[in-house]
Amino acid sequence: MGQLDGRTALVTGATSGIGLAAARRLAAAGAHVFLTGRRQETLDDAVASIGDRATGVRADVADLDDLDRLFAVVAERGGLDIVFANAGGGEFAALPDVTWEHYAETFNTNVGGTLFTVQKALPLLRTGSSVIVTSSNIDTKGAASFGVYAASKAALRSLTRSWAAELVTRGIRVNSIAPGPIETPGLSGLAGDPGSAEQLLKGLAAGVPMNRLGRPEEIAETVLFLASDASSYMTGAEIYVDGGASQI
Template sequence: MAELDGRTALVTGGTSGIGLAVVRRFAAEGAHVVVAGRSEERLAAVREELGDAVTVVRADVASPADLDALFAAVAARGGGLDAVFANAGGGEFAALEDVTWEHFTGIFEANVGGTIFTVQKALPLLNPGASIVLTGSNIDVKGSPSFSVYAASKAAIRSFARSWAAELVGRGVRVNAIAPGPIATPGLSGLAAEPEQAAALLEGLAAGVPMGRLGTPEEIADTVLYLASPRSSYVTGAEFYVDGGASQI
């Protein structure tokens, strides 16, 4: 039997990179996946690829109205939620002297606010034994020039995993976080201003990983599947570093 057979999962930021890899993995393991993303075109591509295994909903997690519509769609399906992968978010470089209010609020509204209110609105729909997985980053324990606001937002995600795990344990709901290192995704390449800069960025990031390479979205998806499945039934409040040893060695 597939690991998520008959279960319903929600994945935000599910149309590219890590989110899309998790959607594919969950669907392959028998789950029906509600996929939230901002791009109608990408959502249509996911629907075409995975068919009836998914329900796609256009939603920006930084928009309260979009979140209301997303969870109305989840509720309308019936059956509640067995797994939530709160993954949507992003960031960009800005040295301290260049940080603007817009830079700060844009990152925190998506990464912090979007995570808070995604999980909050999921609460009434969570089935007993449900699993919540949050996307953090190994940068929450590292220093990175010009990436301080993003790093702070991911440190908040780590704190949420601990606090919400304690708060929801009485309901039988587990909360954990993943902390990826540099992963070969469009979002990582997009941090560079020009394509030629992207190649240099990726090469430099890979050089800083003890394993000597970038990770793949599929490697992150394997970890998320573990945390979303009954195999991790005795794991809550944890943060899993999936970064080729970059934060540990």
């Protein structure tokens, strides 16, 4: 029997990288997993890679109508036991170059999208449910040319604590994961071209005590831990999965 047999999970931003690895791991542990993504073709591919324990719903978490449609589909199956609010992203922009559009897009997706995903999941969350938020190990550090993104992740760390306090009486746990640099298409995409991407990834790896990038599957194992009864006495916490970068 799997750790999550009979449970239902939602993973946002699940078409690649951390989200897809987590969706696969939760399904392998026995959960039925709802996946979201903004592009139908990549969403279909992600669902196909998991099989009959996966259901895809195209949705942009920054669009409230999309979220309403998503949870209407989830409600047809019943309640939810796990929400992995993972969708997000960001781009480099030094302070003189930050535009309102850059700020708004980052916060609307990372903070607003996460906030309203969790809010709209509330009526479906069963007692004993686990809500997991993707933060970042730069949520407590300075990040040159990445300040807006870092600030959005710091906001998610704060929300994790507040939601944990609000939902503890319902028996719902809320925790966050703070990954370091993880080898994903999103990370490579920050560079813009393959040559720059290689330099970026090497530079990031060099800043990690383990001297390497993390793998999405390593974050997925942490998601499974927080989703399962193995973490039943944890709420309001943040787990750093970053090769020691924030601790050593």
